Amino acid sequence: MEQEIKTNSAPLKKRRSITKTDVLQFLLRGRAFIALILVLVVFSFLTPQFMTPNNLVIMSKQVAIRALLAIGMTFVILTGGIDLSVGSIVGMIAMIAGGLINEGINLPQLGVIIYPHTWMIILISLALGTLTGAFVGLIITRYNVAPFIATLGMFYVARGIAGLRNNGYTFPNLVGRPEYGNTGFEILGAGSFLGITYSIWLMVILMLAAYIVTTRTPFGRHVYAIGGNERAAELSGVRVSRTKIIVYSISGFCSALVGLIVASQLVAAHPLTGESYELTAIAAVVLGGTSLSGGRGSIGGTLIGAFVIGVLNVGLVMMGVSSFWQKVITGSVIVLAVIIDQVQARMQEQIALQQQQDMK
Amino acid sequence: MPDATPVLDPRPETALNEMNDVIMSAQSITKVFPGTVALDDVTFNVRRGKVNVLIGENGAGKSTLMKILAGVEQPTSGKILLEGEEIRLHSPLDATRLGIGIIYQELNLCLNLSVVDNIFLARETTRNGIIAQKFQKQRARELVTRLEQNIDPDALVGDLRIGKQQIVEIAKALTQDVRILIMDEPTSALSAAEVEVLFRVIRELKSHGVTIIYISHKLEELLQIGDHITVLRDGHKVAEEAASHVSVPWMVEKMVGRNPAALFTRKERPLGDVLLKVENLTLPRKGGGYLLDYVSFELRKGEILGFYGLMGAGRSDLVDCLAGARPQATGKIWIDGKPVAAKTISERIEAGFVLVPEDRQSDGLVQPLSVMDNMLLASLKKYLKGVFLARKQEKQAADQQIRELSIRVANPQQPITSLSGGNQQKVVVAKGLLTRPKVLLLDEPTRGIDVGAKSEISEIMSQLAAQNYGVIFVSSELKEILAMSDRILVMSKGAITGEFTHREATEEKLVVASAVGHGPSSNGGTHHGTGN
Numbered sequence: 077m078e079q080e081i082k083t084n085s086a087p088l089k090k091r092r093s094i095t096k097t098d099v100l101q102f103l104l105r106g107r108a109f110i111a112l113i114l115v116l117v118v119f120s121f122l123t124p125q126f127m128t129p130n131n132l133v134i135m136s137k138q139v140a141i142r143a144l145l146a147i148g149m150t151f152v153i154l155t156g157g158i159d160l161s162v163g164s165i166v167g168m169i170a171m172i173a174g175g176l177i178n179e180g181i182n183l184p185q186l187g188v189i190i191y192p193h194t195w196m197i198i199l200i201s202l203a204l205g206t207l208t209g210a211f212v213g214l215i216i217t218r219y220n221v222a223p224f225i226a227t228l229g230m231f232y233v234a235r236g237i238a239g240l241r242n243n244g245y246t247f248p249n250l251v252g253r254p255e256y257g258n259t260g261f262e263i264l265g266a267g268s269f270l271g272i273t274y275s276i277w278l279m280v281i282l283m284l285a286a287y288i289v290t291t292r293t294p295f296g297r298h299v300y301a302i303g304g305n306e307r308a309a310e311l312s313g314v315r316v317s318r319t320k321i322i323v324y325s326i327s328g329f330c331s332a333l334v335g336l337i338v339a340s341q342l343v344a345a346h347p348l349t350g351e352s353y354e355l356t357a358i359a360a361v362v363l364g365g366t367s368l369s370g371g372r373g374s375i376g377g378t379l380i381g382a383f384v385i386g387v388l389n390v391g392l393v394m395m396g397v398s399s400f401w402q403k404v405i406t407g408s409v410i411v412l413a414v415i416i417d418q419v420q421a422r423m424q425e426q427i428a429l430q431q432q433q434d435m436k
Numbered sequence: 437m438p439d440a441t442p443v444l445d446p447r448p449e450t451a452l453n454e455m456n457d458v459i460m461s462a463q464s465i466t467k468v469f470p471g472t473v474a475l476d477d478v479t480f481n482v483r484r485g486k487v488n489v490l491i492g493e494n495g496a497g498k499s500t501l502m503k504i505l506a507g508v509e510q511p512t513s514g515k516i517l518l519e520g521e522e523i524r525l526h527s528p529l530d531a532t533r534l535g536i537g538i539i540y541q542e543l544n545l546c547l548n549l550s551v552v553d554n555i556f557l558a559r560e561t562t563r564n565g566i567i568a569q570k571f572q573k574q575r576a577r578e579l580v581t582r583l584e585q586n587i588d589p590d591a592l593v594g595d596l597r598i599g600k601q602q603i604v605e606i607a608k609a610l611t612q613d614v615r616i617l618i619m620d621e622p623t624s625a626l627s628a629a630e631v632e633v634l635f636r637v638i639r640e641l642k643s644h645g646v647t648i649i650y651i652s653h654k655l656e657e658l659l660q661i662g663d664h665i666t667v668l669r670d671g672h673k674v675a676e677e678a679a680s681h682v683s684v685p686w687m688v689e690k691m692v693g694r695n696p697a698a699l700f701t702r703k704e705r706p707l708g709d710v711l712l713k714v715e716n717l718t719l720p721r722k723g724g725g726y727l728l729d730y731v732s733f734e735l736r737k738g739e740i741l742g743f744y745g746l747m748g749a750g751r752s753d754l755v756d757c758l759a760g761a762r763p764q765a766t767g768k769i770w771i772d773g774k775p776v777a778a779k780t781i782s783e784r785i786e787a788g789f790v791l792v793p794e795d796r797q798s799d800g801l802v803q804p805l806s807v808m809d810n811m812l813l814a815s816l817k818k819y820l821k822g823v824f825l826a827r828k829q830e831k832q833a834a835d836q837q838i839r840e841l842s843i844r845v846a847n848p849q850q851p852i853t854s855l856s857g858g859n860q861q862k863v864v865v866a867k868g869l870l871t872r873p874k875v876l877l878l879d880e881p882t883r884g885i886d887v888g889a890k891s892e893i894s895e896i897m898s899q900l901a902a903q904n905y906g907v908i909f910v911s912s913e914l915k916e917i918l919a920m921s922d923r924i925l926v927m928s929k930g931a932i933t934g935e936f937t938h939r940e941a942t943e944e945k946l947v948v949a950s951a952v953g954h955g956p957s958s959n960g961g962t963h964h965g966t967g968n
Contacts, residue, residue: 292566293565
């Protein structure tokens, strides 16, 4: 091998280096996808009922919730930020929506209680979630508060509001009453179209929308630019603050949507709904290859990341692995993914340098 | 289709080419930064349809003035007139709206985005809210072709070499509807051929009525392209003249002032044995070429060895390598005749190297810490009692350094940020000295500090050399490096291109050697040569 190089047979050398590096690069780049296939194969061997249609639907429903949160989180992380508040916003919105269904809007001054239509409740909830995100974004940009701190604050505040809404109690039986015209909330979680539940449709639609926004619109480009070099983006005329506020609003919107879906699936709103969801969302994004320092990553990667975590969870449960071991395994997989990420980056650099040396 | 090529529109109305037709004027601009006055009552007239050249040494205030004209910085006092009307620029966006474009000295690109994405950043062409990728790519290809370059619009900017990145930066400015285009050292990273192309583009822009403000250190280049020359020195405007009336010596004299050497103290000292020997130090550049191209040299005890060169010549990379900050570097190093095996920064400090970095704020100081804590950061191990820090000894050491370097502080516990630039720099030097080094690596130690402090730093360097330290001293200021160094090595494109003793060295020789590989006469074939 050494001799081949020294005899300066350029074509030979070239071909050899291409095959070697390309295969490795391909494996490393597609690692999330490969990991997904790997876990699917392993689980279908270990548990025969894993690949049944019924189970796949259950799994997809689980994945949908994580994936929806991870969409918003991807936008935030691409700008170099982080959103710790999403799980709490899920809980807060679930409680607000539950309260609107069961108790309506009480206006004691007028002596009336208004029961909004289910559609109205959904719109109010989504708007509130989006505004919460916008508020966090405003604090981050206007007062130059670190995203970690601002969203940590909202993490506590939103969870507190979720508890306050009904003094820590659950809103049960969120079916509404025909005489108030607010029935049908449970359809969001249980209903389906072409045999596929709404939550999965929502995931598909939002994933597609997010994919187009990140890859084909100026806004998406600005998100990447801010994460890559905020100063350069600003000097180029990108409205950095506005872009960031929108990004956190998207995350708030996704959280609200998940809050509604979860409450609807359970037909109940519990103050602790969505606890620690922010961490699974971050895990999905990171597993999907998005860099926590921003500017690098994709929605497609996030989708795969969400699936890996979802499949891992469902599969481990079906195998009867204890929940403690599940945590150990999930955590290890996340860290391993990031280590591979770093190894790949270093390898790429070394390959580039090696090629230069050869050229010299 | 939005018109993204204003520069191609003929503008007959600007055919009136009066010499004193001022399109933009910065009047009595003063800009104060904490610890230093960057601009002091500077008036700068920009003539319509001309190449308005601004020259001055590093720290003279050129870049600050440009940033004010581009809306990045706001002046402390003074006003800006555009077409005779006062304008206020609160952000780069305001300047862009008024047709003022800027190509920054530090490349301001998003390395994670492609060439086309960078060129159109914040100016995307869209159809129904979707970026017209094909159209943009086509336009990017046209722009790049116009700059006579072969750059793939889909390539990641981070994968391009610096020169190509500079081309992208220029292409980006050309997409704007500019009336006035500011170019802050656009050629510092370009090859001779690329500079020729840039000049053609500048002439073309001029013929379409675009006004250019041009900053460069390469004086010969300025005479080729410039129409009007304004000279800044230490934040003051010292001269303004038509380019046809000036020569290189005139520019040097105006930039440097009458008697530059008087500021610096240097005594002839006997040199000791060889302290440091470096052989074939090499550092490859990501994306092609070398940051350090087989560099070899020696340093004697008590010697001040100056490194001169243009921006990006590899001088900072060299001192970084010696300090252990670049693990990718290869080559051999001996100190006191013994090979240095140490790789990491802390091991190199043990071995006797210490770096006073170029960027004092981001690499030299920990802002939230006090003067004393900053000073002791690199040598805490020396002030331990058991596992605890011995505050008393720490205080003594800090007090001693404050005395010896005459650092002006009321109290060593004072926040570091309350000091002037010059005194902050002395704290960084003190931090280095407390590690008990053998070789002191000073990277632009007088950058951004006032004249008095410069003189003090030079005094300190002389004293240290007299105490048998070996001092390696990187500077971009000709007068300073000529006055201070016992010997000067000039670098260009990662290689040493000239070596001069204190007696031999002249500004001219240094400038010539620093341009090796840049100028039209040399095509990079003079690597490894010495300019003696």
